[in-house]
Amino acid sequence: MSIEAVPTGGADPGQSSVLEVEELAVTFTRRGEAATRAVDGVSFAVAAGETIGLVGESGCGKSVTSLAIMGLLPRRGVQVSGSVRFGGTELVGAADRTLRELRGADMAMVFQDPLSSLNPTVPIGTQVTEVLVEHEDLNRKQATAEAIDLLDRVGIPDPARRLKEYPHQLSGGMRQRALIAMALACSPRLLIADEPTTALDVTIQAQILELLRELVQGSGTALVMITHDLGVVAGLCDRVHVMYAGKIIESADRHDLFARPRQPYTGGLLASVPRLDAGRGTPLTPIRGSARDAIPWAEGCAFAPRCDNAQDDCLTEVSGSTVPLEYDGPGRELRCRHPLTHPPVASGATASGAAR
């Protein structure tokens, strides 16, 4: 599945990449305030049928990244630079028309809060059919039939009746299923899911993830999963990019990442998740502080103020530039000067070889 030793970029720079993001940067400027760089030189790629995870705390820039890819950021006060290539088309700076034609048809998105993401005054049916009417050459009748089929596929019982209902009449899980139906209506090549389960109950979360997996697996759709929840990553993603303060700080295959996290931040994230196999009484070790404590990358490693491994050179610019994202073994990249080290055979945890 994964390619050996790729020095730059994402997993697979070859022909099969659906999406290639290179050096994507997003800067917000508000009048009278200093500009903030929410996304800062992010590069990754997604191949058809692949699922990747963008992981990080809220405010790390993962959602902004997804909105930038979709071209959904407001024009005013936002500068996007770098490159987003979608099936060979450059999306950064593309015409609104081009983007509208791609969105919904070839690239789709599922959002975090299903209630607020659905229009409260328009029936579910219309909200599903409008995508079909817009992008496929269907009349209203055909679109309705197709919508019934779609709702059925995402597991909404009695779809014909649900079409006439309004979002507030559905349960949270049903709403998210409806949103997924809208996203998948035109069988897009790329689906971005921005925290699709965060607003849902735990049992529903699992169902929705299972549904996403099924839908994506059959169709060869590339899936970008944006989440702060490592549980989601563990169950779904082939490759994981961990983001902090607008930059990717560690990339690895799922199993490698879980077995041998190298960035202390990744290690911290893993350590703060309760584990069933950890034994009673083992304390959870949260990461100190919050994402607000990040320092600008120009002044050192953004994570340094919260890092247990931080040394003085994390805060000084030894090389005169930002801490670089570097090759860190087969299929891995790392942005850290003092990474976590793992003994050749990790005790308890599965070694990377065993995981494959």
Added chain:
Amino acid sequence: MLRFILRRLVQLVPILLGLSILLFAWLRALPGGPAQAALGERATPEAIARYNELFGLDQPLYVQYFRFLGRAVQLDFGSSAQTGRPVTTEFLERMPGTIELTLFAMVFAIGVGIPLGYLAARKHGSWLDSTSVIGSLLGVAIPVFFLAYLLRLLFAVQLGWLPGSGRQDVRMDATRITNFYVLDGLLTREWDAAWDAVLHLVLPAIALGTIPLAIIVRITRASVLDVVNEDYVRTANAKGLATRTVRRRHILRNALLPVSTTIGLQTGLLLSGAVLTETVFAFGGVGSALRDAIFTRDFAVLQGFILLLAVVYVLVNLLVDISYGLLDPRVRVR
């Protein structure tokens, strides 16, 4: 939906009852009491005594109230001390004029207000936006009757573009059917009469509509600015819908919900404003009659008109509620 309407109707009963109690108390508390109110200020003591006996005003209060209520339900409010005609007849004759005026004012306010507010929001921060914000603040601060006088002075007296008083040129001698002059003109195919009535409505309607206009512009603008940032608008864009569809189905439709509530709330303001505007333009509606009644202390007209106007107001609010239920599915279900 029907159940929703029925429930709203039932909820009206206590309000109307309470209204009648208030008005009854008001009538009793008037200097001279209801007899004076019915007979006018210059009534002789004998006449008042006769009236009191006739209408059982020597009876206990609750009996009096029920009699009052009984008469009110039959729309019997006595006769005007000035004209001697029944109050209800006068009201029904004059109400069409006021309805025409308020409708025109509302059409003006909505027709100009919503597009202007929407444009201001879309061009957020532009000169159009700032102008409409300043204008809407000014519009609320101007006393209605002063604006009415200014318009009349400028466009009727000085420039002579539009008629400045009355509902129709008296020389028209138009046929009356419903007392809605514009409608009458259309029904009888007296086109010139209808057009003349419309011309007579222009200035008063603009004067009366200015405050609602200012408020509608502001609410529409704020509401559109709110809705544009909603998640579902982002979803609509993520679906790659045409800009037109996003604007119409997803932005405007939701943005107009608070606007429609506001429009409903304006009816009270309009009825209040109508009293002032009609006075300035000598517009023969309910408002100018009410003003005359204040000056002549015609209590019979005052009490009848106030109660009837309050009922109209309550009914209009009911209509607004219902239309709100039609617009927002969430209200309907509750």
Added chain:
Amino acid sequence: MSAPTRPRPGDARRTRIDELAARAGQVPEGEGGVSLTKSAFRRLRRNPVAILGAVIVVVFLVVAAFAPFLAPRDPLAQTLLSEIRPNSIPGAQEGFPLGVDNLGRDLLSRLVYGSRQSLLIGVVSTVLGVIVGMALGVLAGAFGGWVDTVVMRFVDILLSIPSLLMAISISVLLGQNQYALMIAIAVTQIPVFARLLRGSMLVQRSSDYALAARALGVRKSRIVFGHVLPNSLSPVIVQTTLSLATAIIEAAALSFLGLGDPDLARPEWGAMLANAQAFLSIRPELAVYPALCIIVVALGFTLLGESLREALDPKFRR
């Protein structure tokens, strides 16, 4: 950093980061640490609209307070009578910067003195409306249950009468004097404040912090008066400011309808404006100046109120 305490070479740098972290932890404005009132005030001071509104209101207050020193003449003294004809009233001239009215009284002095009466009517009627309305609102909001039902039904009935009709009814009832005018306007404000406070209290009462306080066993009266009420006040403050504008305009309307203060010794903008309508075609200035005064002052209160709303609304706090 579980850093050892011995001094290390990078300490200066560390301190700098700690500073940065401290600054980052502090939200730019409001929220963490800074009280609502303080942050609201700070935002008000930065808002040019608020400043304009405040300046207008302050100028108005100063003029009202120092009217006797500011007015060039006695507002009641009749002068230039010989020059007043049925179809001409003398305009601006030496000693009369704005001319005189139809009875030969100096217009500027009357405007200056008129601010007092307008201010008095506006403030008294609004304060009256706020007090009674808030009492009703607190009653309904604090007790809930049948008290709430009864109070709110009463308020609904009051609301079912268009405000000017209500004011007219009360003026007719109480006769023609300045107190009747104030009470009439006050009564129209009562239902607004009652509803507002009750609604805002209901929201606060079911909020998580009120629930938490209840779960901690805090006495109900303490929750209501110590937490819920103070937190519900901001919409009332905003509405009070806006109501001052409405009250002044409504007073003018009542004057125009012949229900104003009949005492000629007290010049008042509304009455001046109403009175001047008769001379509009001869000397429109007689109407225009008092109207401008009303508009500017009403605008001042409106601007202040709107920017207060913005400053106090948590939605706007960034």
